[in-house]
Amino acid sequence: MNAETPDILVVGAGPAGLAAAIEVSEHGASVTVADENAKPGGQLLKQTHRFFGSERHYAGTRGIDIGTKLVHKANDIGVKILLDTPVVGIFDGLVAMAVGQKRLLAMHPQRTILATGAAENAISFPGWTLPGVMTAGAAQTFVNVHRVRVGERVVIVGSGNVGLIVAYQLRQAGSDVAAIVEAMPNIGGWGVHAAKIRRMGIPILPQHTIKETRGDGRVEQVVIHQIDKRFRPVPGTETVIEADTVCLAAGMSPRSRLAEMAGCAFVNVPELGGRMPVHNVVMQTSVSGFYSAGDIAGIEEASTAIEEGKLAGLGAAFSLGRVEQAVYKERLMAYTEALDELRCGPFGKERKQAKDRVVKGYDEIAN
Amino acid sequence: MRRIHEHPILGTLKDAEECTIVVDSKPMLARAGEPILAALLAHGVYATRLTEKLREPRGLFCGIGLCTDCLVTVNGVQNVRSCITPVEEGMVIETQTGGKRER
Numbered sequence: 001m002n003a004e005t006p007d008i009l010v011v012g013a014g015p016a017g018l019a020a021a022i023e024v025s026e027h028g029a030s031v032t033v034a035d036e037n038a039k040p041g042g043q044l045l046k047q048t049h050r051f052f053g054s055e056r057h058y059a060g061t062r063g064i065d066i067g068t069k070l071v072h073k074a075n076d077i078g079v080k081i082l083l084d085t086p087v088v089g090i091f092d093g094l095v096a097m098a099v100g101q102k103r104l105l106a107m108h109p110q111r112t113i114l115a116t117g118a119a120e121n122a123i124s125f126p127g128w129t130l131p132g133v134m135t136a137g138a139a140q141t142f143v144n145v146h147r148v149r150v151g152e153r154v155v156i157v158g159s160g161n162v163g164l165i166v167a168y169q170l171r172q173a174g175s176d177v178a179a180i181v182e183a184m185p186n187i188g189g190w191g192v193h194a195a196k197i198r199r200m201g202i203p204i205l206p207q208h209t210i211k212e213t214r215g216d217g218r219v220e221q222v223v224i225h226q227i228d229k230r231f232r233p234v235p236g237t238e239t240v241i242e243a244d245t246v247c248l249a250a251g252m253s254p255r256s257r258l259a260e261m262a263g264c265a266f267v268n269v270p271e272l273g274g275r276m277p278v279h280n281v282v283m284q285t286s287v288s289g290f291y292s293a294g295d296i297a298g299i300e301e302a303s304t305a306i307e308e309g310k311l312a313g314l315g316a317a318f319s320l321g322r323v324e325q326a327v328y329k330e331r332l333m334a335y336t337e338a339l340d341e342l343r344c345g346p347f348g349k350e351r352k353q354a355k356d357r358v359v360k361g362y363d364e365i366a367n
Numbered sequence: 368m369r370r371i372h373e374h375p376i377l378g379t380l381k382d383a384e385e386c387t388i389v390v391d392s393k394p395m396l397a398r399a400g401e402p403i404l405a406a407l408l409a410h411g412v413y414a415t416r417l418t419e420k421l422r423e424p425r426g427l428f429c430g431i432g433l434c435t436d437c438l439v440t441v442n443g444v445q446n447v448r449s450c451i452t453p454v455e456e457g458m459v460i461e462t463q464t465g466g467k468r469e470r
Contacts, residue, residue, distance in 0.1 A: 036432070038453070048376045062376070119433055129436075131413040131426030138430030138450075146405035147380050149369040150427065173371050217424050218413045 006032040006080070008316050009095055009109035011087045011258060014042020015302040016294025016309035017115035018070040021079040023313025027322040031079055031313075032109075034097050036086035040074070041067035042117060043137070044302055046144045048172075049165055057303040057342060064144075066302065090261040093289065111289050111316040114259055115309060118252035118273065118295035123157060126212035128246075132219030136166040136249035143173045151245025155222045156180040157210050160188035163249030164197055170247075171200060178241050181208040181224050183231060190347070210246065211238065219244050254296045262290050267361035271354040272298030278361035282315025282332065283308055286365050291316055298355055307338045369409050386456040397454040404430075404437050404449040407460075415439050415449050416463035438463055 008024050010017045013035035024031040039045065047063025058066045074081065087097045096106045120135040127133070132151060136158070139150045154175055156163045159182035167177045180197065185206050187194045194204060211223040211233070226237035254276040256266070264277035265286035277285045277292050284291050293312040294305035314335065318328045343352035372380045384399035388406060397406035404427055407415065414424035415437045428436040432451035440461040441447040449460075 038451070120429065122428075129423060129425060131415075131424050134427050135429050138427055141430040141450075142405060142408065142427065143371065144377065146401055147371040147374070147377075148405045148408045149371060150408065172375050218426070 004032075004105065005107040005109055006030040007109065007320060007322075008032075008111040008113065008313075009034065009107065010113045010115060011035075011095075012042065012115035012117055012294070012296075013037070013040035013071075013074075013081055013083075014115060014117050014294060014305065015044055015066070015070060016117075016296075016305035016312070017042070017113070018074050018079075019306040019309030020113045020115060020291075020293055020313035020316075021081075021309075022070070022074050022077055023310045024317050025074075025077040025079055027314075027317040029317050029320060029322045033074070033079060033081045034085045034087050035081065035083055038084055040071045040081050040083065044070075046137075046140045047302070048144050048169060051301075051303060057306075057338070063302060070306075087258060090258055093262075110320060111291065112262075113283075113291040113293060113309075113312045113316055114262075114277075114285075114296055115292070115294045115305075115312075116255040116258060116296045118299055119255050120248070120252050121250045123210070123248050123250045125210050127214060127219070130213050130215055130219050131217070132215065132244050133213060133246045133248070136162050136247040139245070139247045140166050140169060143169060143175075149173055149175055151175060151219075151243070153178050153241075153243040154245040154247055155210065155224065155241055155243050156247045156249060158182065158188065158249030158251070159194070159204055159206070160249055160251065161190060161193060163247070164189040164193035166247055166249060167197055167202055168193070168200070171202070175245070177202045178222075178243050179208075179224070180204045181210060182206045183209045183227060185229070213246055215244075219246060222246055252295065252299045254299065256296055259285060259290070259292060259296065262287050264290060264292075265361070265365050267358055269298060269354050269357050271350055272300070272358070276358065278358055278365060280315075280359060280362045280366070281311075281336065282318070283312035284315055284319075284362075286362060298351075298358060300351060301342070304339060304342050304351075307335050307342065311335045311339075369411065386454060388454050388456075388458045388460055390460045391462055399456075400453050402450050403439060403441070403447075403452050403454055403458075403460060406454055407449065412462070414462065422464075 007029040008031045010033040021031045044063045044067030089096045213219045214221040222241045222243045226234040259277040291312040293308040386399045413426045425436045428434045437449045438446045439449045
């Protein structure tokens with residue numbers, strides 16, 4: 001066994017991965033987190049908005065501050081974080097990573113927690129490859145983290161929370177947002193966000209989508225049109241908008257390739273972003289020793305990712321005999337309750353039902 | 368300039384050490400440690416490369432190193448992801464013009 005091998009390896013230093021590593025450390029097991037990025041914190045680092053929910057779920061705190069807190073807590077408790085270290089493969093339980101993008105390290109940890117997050121979905125249309133067309137997250141990263149405006153005038157495709165929040169943040173950064181187009185008849189995101197956008201005078205256009213972008217070397221014009229209930233263009237509704245940027249906010253998909261390599265069984269749950277590994281109540285996948293947490297286990301919020309991370313850390317540490325039965329039961333109940341609390345309300349209820357299907361998928365395989 | 372100096376939430380942009388990179392033979396000032404693509408965008412360079420066959424421009428797309436659209440040549444090494452690779456003093460960057468693959 002390699003001297004660098006911890007009891008438990010966590011892949012991904014976002015909210016789920018850091019919460020998992022902190023939980024594991026609290027039970028005295030050794031843990032290493034591998035992350036491909038130069039800084040820990042995952043996508044929280046670019047989230048300048050305040051979170052909703054109750055106080056224990058960091059309500060009222062900005063994502064960037066939650067990320068910083070988690071990183072400090074992980075450092076304080078002695079979690080080892082390997083940065084610039086993409087995990088490149090899992091071969092029969094052997095996990096291979098490129099430490100510092102340079103040295104190949106293969107280890108066989110007793111438990112592995114996959115907290116690899118999600119990737120944004122793209123939409124294709126004529127001109128979608130022109131510079132100026134980017135994911136909403138890309139715009140958010142460059143504006144909020146690197147402090148560079150990605151364009152002067154923006155059209156946003158998709159009115160889910162990501163589209164609405166990014167519209168607001170681009171405006172804060174001094175870009176003009178010409179419109180948000182939404183293919184569905186209703187706005188996808190929360191009413192509070194949509195109201196804020198409308199107060200700023202940014203039109204949200206339901207049943208509209210992007211037709212094409214035009215430009216020489218980069219986006220110069222964006223053509224939108226109305227669509228009917230079957231998503232067919234309505235003739236005569238084309239509008240040309242002078243804009244240099246298009247942000248695609250078309251949802252996300254779990255980044256599940258490592259789970260595929262580990263041999264995990266999958267389930268397709270469209271409400272949570274597509275295919276993901278099934279897991280049980282403590283986030284263990286169908287492959288013994290492998291756990292999932294956060295967006296890889298279904299696209300939700302950073303707050304749910306943190307609770308899932310704790311669950312995975314608890315489950316993994318308990319399975320190694322590091323947690324007393326009473327403590328295990330107590331924490332299991334607390335984290336499960338916290339997740340139930342986060343998954344209430346009209347949006348949350350749907351997610352709760354969808355998450356139950358992920359667990360049902362596990363039960364079907366296990367029994 | 369496209370840099371965001373003042374931000375209502377994040378405050379004033381902190382001073383950073385400046386470094387000079389060379390982009391397509393021209394010197395360009397960058398903030399030490401920022402990704403190559405941030406420096407390029409700040410100076411209005413949006414296309415990082417042309418595709419090999421159709422010579423179509425490409426630039427920022429995912430911003431986190433996943434999509435490999437924003438590739439540039441750095442110090443002679445091709446296909447470097449400009450959105451996640453930090454600038455270094457004296458770095459020589461070429462926007463790629465495709466057709467560089469060895470055949």
